[in-house]
Amino acid sequence: MLRGRDEERRAIRRLLDGLTGGGAAVVFQGEPGSGRSALVDYAHHHAAACAVLASAGLAEEATLPYAGLQRLLDPVLDRAGELPTAQSRLLRRVLSGAGCPPERQLALGLAALRLLAVAARDRPLLCTMDDVDRGDRATAEILAFVARRLRRMPVAVVLTATSTPPAGLPTYRLRPLDERDSAALLADRLPEPPVAPVTAALAAASRGNPQALVDLAGVLTTAHCRGEEPPPAAPPADGALGRAYRARLDQLPHDTRRMLLLAALDEDGAPDALVRAARVGGASIAVLAPAERAGLVRVEAHRVTFPHPVARAVIAAVAPIAERRAAHLRLAGVLDDPAHRLDRALHLAAAAAGPDPALAGELEAAALTVGGARASVALERAAELGEDPARVAERRVHAARYAWAAGDTRRARLLLSGLPADPVAPAGTAPAEPLGAGLAAGPVPPTVTGRADLLRGEVELRCGRTPAAVRALLAAADRLARTERSLALVALARAGEALCFSGEQYRYADLARRGRDLARPDEPPEVELTSTYLAGVAATLRGDLEQAGPALRRVVVLGGRLTGSARTPAALCWAASAGLLVAVDGAAHRLAERAVELAREQNELSALPRALELRAIAEYWLGRHEAAAESSREGLRTARATGQVNAAAVHRGMLAVLAAVRADRESCLRRLREIGDGPAPHSRPWALAQWAIAVLDLIDGRPAAAASRLAALARPGTGRGQVLVQVMATPYLVEAAQLAHRPTATAALALFDRWASSTASPSRRALSARCHALLAPRGSAEAEERFRAALRLHPVDAGAFERARTELLLGQELRRARRPRDARTHLHDAWQTFTMLGAGPWADQATAELRAAGESVGVPDPAAARLLTGQQLRIAQLVAEGATNREIAARLFLSTRTVDHHLRNIFHRLGIRSRTELARALP
The missing domain is CATH 1.10.8 (Helicase, Ruva Protein; domain 3)
Incomplete structure (x- = not known):
């Protein structure tokens, strides 16, 4: 199948199906490998009713005028006798190699056109020429002439080109596949x-x-x-695409290939450097014209680019080593601007014949001024040029760190694979493992190996196996404890993330103990933040909320005070996480947002998924479900682009939960299918998936299944399982347990209560009150009072969805206590909120409850205007015109609260759910 070429296939079918009414032509333009030849084959396959003439432009015949035309027309040249004598003679003479004077070009084009018309008398004709621009120019000109004059003949022409297509013909540019x-x-x-x-x-x-x-x-x-x-x-580079580029390269003049090599080695692609380097060699950038026609390069106003990295790689790979070295030295010689310091050093390094410590030092110094992926390349080359084993290893670690930050996980892992991972041998002895390529034999200091372990553990945490991540991070903490305490604390904090990810929070106490041993009074803010975060999380996980609260609030404060180099995405993420643990959601959101912004500014793509995860959680607690979903979608895109499979699974789980909470079954199930069975049991992605399924179970009337799933997320008091996810899901666990008449929520609710009461968050306390209302005897004064307490606690300016859920549950309680009139007020409020939020299934539940409470909620009456009072009709008309409640209040001299009240009554009377439906209901 031709994937991603639907429009082009339709164009071919239209071309062939329309031959009974006259011919036409189409051109497909694209780089090598884009599917041009496959489209020609598609045309042949669908031309069963046609005779077919097929040819292709050959670079080997590009200097032979009309060679391509001769190969195309040769099968029907025996019918040239049916042409007028002058046309037949001219066509035969030209195709025999005698050439065509310029003044006879028009006559030759008409002769070719007439021959195709003769050939098409018996049956429609399809003519194809693949790579028309690679063959001789004379053939391309004649075929374009013919293709523009097919309206009265049953002849279709399909041409393909890499560079500029023939003018005046319908052309499809083959775009990259999505x-x-x-x-x-x-x-x-x-x-x-x-x-x-x-x-x-x-x-x-x-x-x-x-x-x-x-x-x-x-x-x-x-x-x-x-x-x-x-x-x-x-x-x-030796694949079919590489061979296609090589074939084109082999046909180019020597001067063009030398200039192409300069362009391929000049990563910056600035024409100024190429022009100067070419001038040194006595050439001009104009010699690239044949390469541009061959589709090997694009020369633009301010840049020289390659259609695909494979083209650049092939050009460099096939050049003799002496020519590559000379090209690098020529480019280095013209890059004398300080802004090109790194480029110059890289070219000199590529031309170096052996170790060169001075050049290695220059590469390292230049790399540290630019950062990013190019710094990683430069530092790796500096390691190869170095001689001191310690400096070689240190440069590889720095190179891996830059690669990881830039999102190149594969490169980071390759660089780390050459470093020892076992405990380093005593000074003066050989390392425990052989070192990788580019590393000189000799001892590697514990500090360097510790930094390597720290990075190795972080990569495993996001992209691999959490047990391996924990081992590497603990080894890093051991190695760095004496020389770089701040990094040792970072390693412990990362190990804590790994333990929480895998559901082994019971091991966090050991991390906290080791963190206390490393802590010192009067630490810099970033170091105090890390050590205090470790202590606060450990206290939270062991249930000591009195100690946890002050420590975590201190972390939030410190996160807001960080400046300069201390203000890193990692530190801001730990501060945001601390804010979530003490339920200061606004502060947590601001810190996570700063982490996201900083990661973008510093191009630390590896830090983005975690920052976006924390921002999404903060938005969930703030009731901004759509914003949370957008944060997770962005986090998922970044995690996938950087190979962070664990982070991607977390974002998919969060998206599944958000879809389930909004009763969006299709989206939830799609995200669950994407997660699959890959995550380990009791890992965070697994727990989020279980939470999402449980919410769907609850909505579908399977509370027992929902309660069992949510109760299995963790075992409070043991530190095993996803305790923090279970805390977030506790309101759903309590609701499911109450409906299923099971006592499975007791321990989880006790933990939730202690956490909610230790915070200053009214929304957490509102959820706690709602949970206790659900567990109170049905129809009791206690249940109603607890529900009403929850409504008083729900913030007015945030968390509208959870407030509506409380209104719905209270309405259900009152209706079942045979107080339908009291129930309808709360059910109306719930219905309106769900409708405004677009939570259709929840609005349906509210509608069903309203009907059970004696309200008639149905399809809008076509004569809607007759159902409304004069004031209501005026408000409805303004809403239909697009006015906001505030604007309506100002125009009618009412308060916004009065407008809200009227609008609820309008929605109820018309049996509709949204302002859009209201606009449709009015005449």
């Missing part, structure tokens, strides 16, 4: 479709080029497809 079509193409080619993160990585590596995807599929292993090993970062 991720969905890329996934479908991989599924077509592989016995086992890759998991979603691997598909995303392959789609990015291919740049949406179909042949690049096919080449990547050809080198994938089962481990790659399952995400057990990082997938290839680029298509193989």
Whole structure:
């Protein structure tokens, strides 16, 4: 199947189906591997009713005028005798190699057109020329002439081109495949479709080029497809796409290839540097014109670019080493501006024949001024040029850190793989493991190995196995404890994240003890923040909320005070997490938002998914469900792009929960399918998925199943399982347990109560009161009082959804206590809020309760105006015109509260749910 080419296939079918009414032509333009030849094959396959003439432009015949035309027309040249004598003679002479004078070009074009008309007398004719721009120019000109004059003949022409297509013809530019079509193409080619993160990585590596995807599929292993090993970062240079570029390269003049090599080695792509380097070699950038026609390069006003990274890689790979070295030295010689310090050093390093400590130091110094992925490349090369084992290892660790920050997980892992992971040997002895390529033999200081373990643990935490992450992070804390206490504390905090992710919070006490041993009085704010965070989380997990509260609030304060280099995304994330634990949701949201902004400013893509996760949780507690979903969607995109499979699973779980809470079954189930059975039991993604399924169970009337799922999330008091997720889900657990008449919520509610009472959050206390109302005897004064206490506690300016849920539950309680009149007020408020929030299934529940309470809620009456009072009709008309409640109040000299009251009555009388339905209901 031709994935992602639906529009182009339709164009071909229209072309062929319309031949009875006259001919036409179409051109497909695209880079190598984009599917041009596949579209020509598609046209041949669907041309069963046509005779077919097919040819292709050959670079080997580009200097032979009309060679392509001769190969195309040769099958029907025997019918040239049916043409007028002058046309027949001219056509035969030109196609025999005699050439065509310029003044006879028009006559030749008409002769070719007439020959196609003769050939099409018996049956419609399809003519195709693949790569028309690669062959001789004379053929391309004649075919374009013919293709523009087919209206009265049953002849279709399909041409493909890489560079500028023939003018005056309908042209389709073949765009890169999107991720969905890329996934479908991989599924077509592989016995086992890759998991979603691997598909995303392959789609990015291919740049949406179909042949690049096919080449990547050809080198994938089962481990790659399952995400057990990082997938290839680029298509193989010896694949079909690479060979296509090589074939084009082989046809170019020597001067063009030398200039292409300069362009391929100049990562910046600035024409100024190329022009100067070419001038040094006695050439001009104009010699790139043949390469541009061949689709190997694009020369733009301020930049020289390649259509695909494979093209650049092939050009560099096939050049002899002496020519590559000379090109690097020539580029280094013209990059004398201080702004190009790193570029110059990289070119000199590429030309270096052996170790060069001075050049290594220059590379390192230049890299530290720019950061990002290029700094990683420079530091790796500096390590290769170095001689001191300690400096070599340190540079590799720095290179891995920059690669990880830039989101290149595969590169970070490769760089770390060359460093020892076992405890370092005593000074003066060989390391415990052989070192990787580029590392000189010799001892590596514990500080360097500790930094490597810290980064290795962070990568495993986000992308791999949490047990391995914990081991690496604890080893890092051990190695760094004496020399870099601040980093040792960071390692412990990361280990704590890993334990919470995997549901092993009972091990957090040991981390806190080790953190206390490392803490000192009068620490800098960022160090105090980390040590205090460890102590506060540990106290929270062991249930000592009196100690946890002050410590975590101190972390929030410190997070807001961080400045300069101390203000990192990681520190802000820990402060945001502390804010969530003490229920200061607004502060937690601000800190998480700052972490997101800082990660973007500093291009620390690896830090974004965690920051967005915390922002989404804060938005959930603030009642901003759509904002939370958007944060998680962005977090999911970033996690997938950076290979953070664990972070991606968390965001999918959060999206599933948000969809379930809003009763969006389809979206919830889609996210659950994406999660699959990959997450380990009791991990955070698993717990979020269980929470989402339980909410759907509750909505569908299966409270026993919901209660069982939610009760199994954790075992309060043991520190096992997802305690914090269960705390978030406790209101649903209590509701399910009450409906199922099960006592499974007692321990979880006790924990929730202690947490809610230790905070200053009215929304948490409102939820606690609602839970106790549900567990009180039905119809009792206690139940009603608890519900009303919850309504008093719900903030007016936030958490509208949870307030509406409380209104709905109170309405149900009053109706079942045979107080329908009292129930209707609360049910109306719940219905209106759910309607305004777009929570349709919840609004349906409120509607059902209203009907059971004696209200008639149904389809709007067509004569809606007759059902309203004069004041209500005027308000309804203004709403239909798009006015807000505040604007209506100002125009009618009413309070906004009065307008709200009238609008609720209008909705009820008309049996509608939204302002949009109101506009449709009015005549």
